[in-house]
Amino acid sequence: MSFFDELGQYLSSANNREQIVDTLAEHCYLALLPLVLGIVLAILVGWLGNTWPRARGVILVVSNLVYTVPSLALFVVIPSLIGTKMLDSINVVVALTLYTAALLVRPVLDALDAVPPAVIASATAMGYRPARRFLTVELPLAVPVLAAGVRVASVSNISLVSVGALIGVGGLGVLFTDGFQREYFSPIVVGIALTLVLALVVDLLLVLLRRVLTPWDRAAAPVKEEVPA
Amino acid sequence: MGIEFRGITKKYPDGTVAVDDLNLTIEDGTITVLVGPSGCGKTTSLRMINRMVEPTSGSILLEGEDIRDSDAALLRRGIGYVIQHAGLFPHRTVLSNIATVPLLSGWDKNKAKKRAAELLEVVGLPAEVGKRYPAQLSGGQQQRVGVARALAADSPVLLMDEPFSAVDPVVREGLQDELLRLQSQLGKTIVFVTHDIDEAVRLGDRVAVLRVGGKLAQYGTPAEVLRQPVDDFVAGFVGKDRGYRGLSFLAADDVLVEDVPTVRVGSKPEGSDGWRLAVNDAGEPRGWLAPGSVVDGELVEGELLAGGSLYQQGTPIRGALDAALSSPASLGVVVDADGKAIGVVTARQVLDVIENHPEGVAR
Amino acid sequence: MIGEIIDWFTNSANWQGEDGVPTRVLQHLGYVLLSLVIATVIAVPIGLYVGHTGRGGVLLVGSGNVIRALPTLGLVTFLFLLFTDSDIAAIIGLVVLAIPPILAGTYAGLQAVDRSVVDAAEGMGMRGGQRLWQIEVPIALPIVLGGVRNAVLQLVATAAVAAYVGLGGLGRYLLDGLAILDYGEVAAGAILTALLAIVLDLVLATVQRALVPRGVRLAEAGAKKEVSA
Missing domain, CATH: 3.10.580.10 (CBS-domain)
Known part of the structure; x- marks a missing residue:
């Protein structure tokens, strides 16, 4: 039986199709919710590091450390740290939120550093209070740098979710363990393909979102750089 | 003999013409400044002399020989090259930066270091700077090291591409004076690119004004360019107070000095x-x-x-x-x-x- | 929970034989180092070529992103079904996943070399190879090694996941512990994996510090000072 016959047979089963749709939906939830939560957390922590330079070193060390912990290890220790059940999907959400935040803290700090001091000074001079200045001036200007980090985090999350299948919560990852146990290529290939497509679609959406959020960048883009003499 | 541009044209694949039929003779032992607005092809013209850019047509003669007849890397080792921001190698000390070309040309290591130390003095830097890394120097010092590095091969020709544009005005003036002092001792053939007409008239024995599109607008002494601009472009480029600045080239031996209480x-x-x-x-x-x-x-x-x-x-x-x-x-x-x-x-x-x-x- | 972990670590049976900590750590380390060497031999020359010539940069970044999106578990189970040998499947999977960070680091490192420095090197008569080895590579080294560090973190994590297809190493504790609900063993596996990752990262950080030329470090420090000033 060729691979394509096998694939056709696999996809013709309504049960299998239902499983694919269900796991895909779960995969989106498990990857994207932590992405959003992680971004918020990273911005909060970044703001802390930006306004309180002493915290900066600690923040960077901790985020590096979190990022160093292997995903499977984090998945299995989180229940004991926060008291959830081993098979609860919250574990994956918490772990991936931490990864996302750990990955984004440095870009947030770098992006905030890159905001021209003159802009901050003029905002202050016009009477912005620090919190409002941060939300309406510094943060928007940090979006272009931040966006690059968010795209990496989204791809990484989408690919990591499937590791959760080893602790029973894994979105499309369940198709991999399924295929492995039944020595069956089709679910694995379908799982890989859908993961890649999902990563691509989310990436495109993020690119669009970045364009919408930073209209000034687009306005600046068409102006051709001076031709070097 | 000097350097001779013969009908040099540079066209890029996208159709932009950077240099358009340039004919220019640069005399030995002089500072010749290529000046013009951005997009006038001045840097491109300079970079064609050491074959960093190859012309689309025409030829360049160096001391009477077509530069295309020599190997590009060997040609470059025989021509000093100074650029904006100096382009010093951050991972090498000042001395080994200066010794780059001698070492490339196969000099003995000690001889190269000795030469580098001499040059440090020539460009007015204290000896202890030699052991430092570029990141430990000020912009003006880096630029001096850049000049020393270009002098190391002892080549008769020096190409300088906006070497002083990135330093602040006070330091720039000091570096310009230094260059004039060096030139009075060394008598190199210097081709100098700048967009700053003041720098051009200050340093140049001859000034070549280029217009956008890479055409030579005027070539003459600074006084000629200031006093007799050939057209509106040159007049506009040299600026409004060119009459006043032209006085820089007029000796004042006839002024009567009066006594004062x-x-x-x-x-x-x-x-x-x-x-x-x-x-x-x-x-x-x-x-x-x-x-x-x-x-x-x-x-x-x-x-x-x-x-x-x-x-x-x-x-x-x-x-x-x-x-x-x-x-x-x-x-x-x-x-x-x-x-x-x-x-x-x-x-x-x-x-x-x-x-x-x-x-x-x-x- | 903590009691279980202490019990596990203090049980001398867990420190001996085929399933003992020393053996598992060495196995894990072996997979990581073997795949790191293979991935480096493949990725560094390609990265140097693309970075030096500037040809194929878009293709390199694009394919790197696609590989990054590949789900680890899917790749490893797929390869296992293909080769029916856990060692071969796991090593190939690990190599595939380690290539993008090394490639990206090498390429980005060369890209980040100040253009005026490369220009000066060329203008002084350095030939292509001299420029690459004497100028570009030493200056790019911090970023190249940063890519290697990322690859190592990824390898430690992925080697644990690859235990699912029957590979040895520290992942065994995680998966075998999960299978029999021995949380002490699971947590011990997680701690050991995380520790291994952190220790390897520290070792590489030291190597990085030793290999990066002093002038490049000074330049980096100078740039950072300017940003924070």
Whole structure:
């Protein structure tokens, strides 16, 4: 039986199709919710590091450390740290939120550093209070740098979710363990393909979102750089 | 022989013409400045001399030989090259940066280091800088190291691509003076690119003004370019006050220096109804005492009106006019080479000299 | 929970034999180092070529992103079904996943070399190879090694996941512990994996510090000072 016959047979089963749709939906939830939560957390922590330079070193060390912990290890220790059940999907959400935040803290700090001091000074001079200045001036200007980090985090999350299948919560990852146990290529290939497509679609959406959020960048883009003499 | 551009054209694949049929002869032992707005092809022209850019058509002769006949890397080792931001190698010490070309050319390591140390002195840097890394130097120091590195091969030709554009104005002026001093000792053939017309007229023996699209607009001495721009483009490029700046090239031997009443700082001057120049014990001007001012006891410097710029006898007449215009007494103070006041000039006298000068005003 | 972990670590049976900590750590380390060497041999030359010539940069970044999106578990189970040998499947999977960070680091490192420095090197008559080895590579080294560090973190994590297809190493504790619900063993596996990752990262950080030329470090420090000033 060729691979394509096998694939056709696999996809013709309504049960299998239902499983694919269900796991895909779960995969989106498990990857994207932590992405959003992680971004918020990273911005909060970044703001802390930006306004309180002493915290900066600690923040960077901790985020590096979190990022160093292997995903499977984090998945299995989180229940004991926060008291959830081993098979609860919250574990994956918490772990991936931490990864996302750990990955984004440095870009947030770098992006905030890159905001021209003159802009901050003029905002202050016009009477912005620090919190409002941060939300309406510094943060928007940090979006272009931040966006690059968010795209990496989204791809990484989408690919990591499937590791959760080893602790029973894994979105499309369940198709991999399924295929492995039944020595069956089709679910694995379908799982890989859908993961890649999902990563691509989310990436495109993020690119669009970045364009919408930073209209000034687009306005600046068409102006051709001076031709070097 | 020098460097000869023969019908050089550079077209890029997208159709932009960077240099358009350039014919130019650069004389040995001179500083030739290529100047123009961005997009005029000045850097492209410079980079064609050491084959960093290959022309689309035409040929360049160096000492009478077509540069395409020599291997590009070997050609470059024989031509000094200085660029904006210096482009120093951050992972190498200052000395080994300077020794780059000698080592590439297979010199013995000790000989190369010795040469590098000599050059450090030539460009006016203390010996201890040699062990430092570029990141530990100021912008001006980095640029000096860049010049030293270009001199290391002892090549007769030096290409300088906006070498001083990235440093602040005060440092830039110092570096320019330094370059002129070096050139008076070394007599290299220097091709210098800048977008700054002031820098061009200050440094250049000859100035080539290029227009956007890579066409040569005018090629001549700085005085010619300032006084007789060939067209509106050159006139516009050299700027509005070109008449005034042209005075930089006019000697002022004919200006009559008049005597002026002086008072010595520390003495007890009597009242007077004219302007009096205050000088110190060495005869150097310190400021002015206004007409009718009465001094109680000894004259101290705090009581003086600040003087204007000083004009050193024998330098171009621009300085004399400026000295007269900037003086509170409308009298420009003339000093000798030691800085001692020898008299004053008025703006009227300076203008008379200019008007009567055979090359005086732009006609 | 903590009691279980202490019990596990203090049980001398867990420190001996085929399933003992020393063996498992060495196995894990072996997979990581073997795949790191293979991935480096493949990725560094490609990264140097693309970075030096500037040809194929878009293709390199694009394919790197696609591989990054590949789900680890899917790749490893797929390869296992293909080769029916856990060692071969796991090593190939690990190599595939380690290539993008090394490639990206090498390429980005060369890209980040100040253009004026490369220009000066060329203008002084350095040939292509001299420029690459004497100028570009030493200056790019911090970023190249940063890519290697990322790859190592990824390898430690992925080697644990690859235990699912029957590979040895520290992942065994995680998965075998999960299978028999021995949380002490699971947590011990997680701690050991995380520790291994952190220790390897520290070792590489030290190597990085030793290999990066002093002038490059000074330049980096200078740039950072300017940003924070």
